Amino acid sequence: QVQVAESGGGLVKPGGSLRLSCTASGFIFRHYYMNWVRQTPGKGLEWVGCISNSGVTYFADSVKGRFFISRDNARNSVFLQMNSLTVDDTAVYFCAREVTDEVNFSGSVHLDSWGQGTLVTVSS
Amino acid sequence: DIQLTQSPSFLSASVGDRVTITCRASQGISVSLAWYHQKPGEAPKLLIYGVSFLQSGVPSRFSGSGSGTEFTLTINSLQPEDFATYFCQQLNTYPYTFGQGTKLEI
Numbered sequence: 001q002v003q004v005a006e007s008g009g010g011l012v013k014p015g016g017s018l019r020l021s022c023t024a025s026g027f028i029f030r031h032y033y034m035n036w037v038r039q040t041p042g043k044g045l046e047w048v049g050c051i052s053n054s055g056v057t058y059f060a061d062s063v064k065g066r067f068f069i070s071r072d073n074a075r076n077s078v079f080l081q082m083n084s085l086t087v088d089d090t091a092v093y094f095c096a097r098e099v100t101d102e103v104n105f106s107g108s109v110h111l112d113s114w115g116q117g118t119l120v121t122v123s124s
Numbered sequence: 125d126i127q128l129t130q131s132p133s134f135l136s137a138s139v140g141d142r143v144t145i146t147c148r149a150s151q152g153i154s155v156s157l158a159w160y161h162q163k164p165g166e167a168p169k170l171l172i173y174g175v176s177f178l179q180s181g182v183p184s185r186f187s188g189s190g191s192g193t194e195f196t197l198t199i200n201s202l203q204p205e206d207f208a209t210y211f212c213q214q215l216n217t218y219p220y221t222f223g224q225g226t227k228l229e230i
Contacts, residue, residue: 045211047220060219101174108174109215110158114167
């Protein structure tokens with residue numbers, strides 16, 4: 001079945017960098033957009049960014065220019081490179097597969113499979 | 125950016141109740157509106173996509189409706205496992221955005 005799993009979280013000092021990985025299985029990875037979403041402790045969800053199947057990336061304004069997303073289709077993996085981290089980046093980071101409705105042909109887009117998340121803590 | 129405003133933020137209900145959560149968008153978002161729920165310590169789980177389509181494996185007591193800028197999630201006959209936090213998300217325009225969440229509690 002479809003599975004995604006994040007790794008690479010941890011404690012990092014303000015101004016530091018961290019690279020998260022997301023490994024997928026159970027589907028033809030190279031065909032799909034992949035998204036990153038984060039959630040601050042006890043709060044809501046914030047979309048971080050995504051990468052298309054051809055490698056085009058999109059980002060939230062809050063991370064643009066600091067975060068970068070890449071993918072390695074041979075390894076069924078997507079990566080989130082986070083630079084110039086601040087305490088506001090402390091969150092659980094989720095990886096999720098983006099799909100376009102191919103059942104009802106509505107054209108709608110949604111995130112159907114999520115990993116369990118990896119915690120990033122930015123603190124001195 | 126498209127803002128999504130959910131109401132209510134907190135909802136108290138009982139097993140067997142019917143509840144409705146509203147998600148209002150700051151501008152039209154076509155059909156890419158999804159609903160998720162999340163329990164503490166778990167990942168969000170997709171319930172509804174394309175405004176009204178039920179994700180495979182999700183019980184039929186969940187339903188979605190709406191158009192334009194106003195959307196609703198309805199849960200008929202609440203079950204104990206439904207007590208969670210619910211989020212709407214628009215995926216029509218970058219940046220994708222989420223509602224602030226509705227915590228459904230007993």
